[in-house]
Amino acid sequence: MKKNPKVSVIMSEYNTPVEKLDLLSKFDIQQVFQQNEIDAVLHFAASKSVNESVKNPLKYYKNNISSMVNLLEVMKDFNVKKFIFSSSAAVYGSTAQQPISELVDTQAMNPYGQTKVIGEDFLNDLYISDNEWSIAVLRYFNPIGAHESGLLGEQPNGTPNNLMPLITQVASKKRRLLYVFGNDYNTIDGTGVRDYIHVVDLAKGHVSAVQKLFSTHGLHTYNLGTGEGYSVLEIINTFEKVNNVDIAYKIVDRRAGDPPICFANPTKAKEELGWSAERTLEDMCRDSWQWEKTLENIILPN
Numbered sequence: 001m002k003k004n005p006k007v008s009v010i011m012s013e014y015n016t017p018v019e020k021l022d023l024l025s026k027f028d029i030q031q032v033f034q035q036n037e038i039d040a041v042l043h044f045a046a047s048k049s050v051n052e053s054v055k056n057p058l059k060y061y062k063n064n065i066s067s068m069v070n071l072l073e074v075m076k077d078f079n080v081k082k083f084i085f086s087s088s089a090a091v092y093g094s095t096a097q098q099p100i101s102e103l104v105d106t107q108a109m110n111p112y113g114q115t116k117v118i119g120e121d122f123l124n125d126l127y128i129s130d131n132e133w134s135i136a137v138l139r140y141f142n143p144i145g146a147h148e149s150g151l152l153g154e155q156p157n158g159t160p161n162n163l164m165p166l167i168t169q170v171a172s173k174k175r176r177l178l179y180v181f182g183n184d185y186n187t188i189d190g191t192g193v194r195d196y197i198h199v200v201d202l203a204k205g206h207v208s209a210v211q212k213l214f215s216t217h218g219l220h221t222y223n224l225g226t227g228e229g230y231s232v233l234e235i236i237n238t239f240e241k242v243n244n245v246d247i248a249y250k251i252v253d254r255r256a257g258d259p260p261i262c263f264a265n266p267t268k269a270k271e272e273l274g275w276s277a278e279r280t281l282e283d284m285c286r287d288s289w290q291w292e293k294t295l296e297n298i299i300l301p302n
């Protein structure tokens with residue numbers, strides 16, 4: 001096993017300073033704002049496991065909400081009023097309206113989703129109190145994949161809950177079987193349907209949103225999804241075909257709280273941001289597998 005020197009090469013190539021801090025420490029945030037010239041904030045830091053949030057809601061309210069209050073307070077003090085918020089399709093809960101537009105009412109079904117609804121509400125109130133703020137709320141659907149170089153991706157903590165990291169771990173024999181949660185939904189093959197989006201497309205959506213913030217004020221909410229739904233079996237089959245590997249799986253009971261179908265209407269992002277997802281499901285499967293192979297050879301810094 002060796003360290004991954006290439007990740008730090010990427011950071012230095014783009015001359016990106018990195019500070020590691022806890023957003024629960026307002027003092028630490030103030031230091032960063034004092035030492036850097038900041039025009040806008042893209043706020044990604046949060047916990048994101050639905051299961052864990054049900055077992056330990058206080059952790060989620062602290063990590064996802066208290067930290068955000070600290071950050072917004074410091075931003076206000078430093079007169080930095082451009083903000084991008086990582087929200088989630090989890091704010092929609094289980095809605096029958098598919099594809100889902102931003103006009104569908106929010107109705108989170110678990111503490112994780114609730115923290116995203118509350119975050120959105122905070123931002124709404126903040127904007128009403130001071131309309132010099134320029135805010136984009138980005139509701140992510142199901143991000144998968146990794147940077148096509150194979151050098152950047154996610155490293156799940158412990159056992160993953162999400163489908164794609166589990167598929168890649170079965171492919172790499174870290175895990176024996178994938179459990180498919182239910183094949184009796186009213187979908188193309190009975191398994192759950194989601195709107196999977198390549199993480200690089202998602203990142204590009206943020207670039208478009210930042211550009212928007214610099215040209216207008218206001219609070220804007222956008223779905224970031226492809227507008228296409230794929231079933232669990234379609235994901236498995238595509239992954240096997242693109243990467244020439246086998247995924248052993250077993251159908252088990254439905255997972256509690258899973259909606260049968262969830263996919264975006266991404267029209268608003270296209271019209272107002274000029275953004276739409278370009279990468280295919282094949283790209284997502286190829287890049288996820290490439291990243292899993294990178295993970296086998298590196299120790300990432302904590």
Ligand code: UD1
Nearest residue numbers: 050088090161162163166179180181192193194232257258
């Ligand atoms: C989940 C969260 C969502 C959150 C997102 C963050 C739930 C109910 N929703 O979305 O709020 O924003 O992660 O990334 O947890 N599946 C299997 N076997 C598995 C894992 C998943 O069959 O071992 C199926 C699920 O039933 C679902 C699909 O794969 O149909 C996608 O699941 P997952 O990757 O966990 O995402 P979501 O549940 O859509």
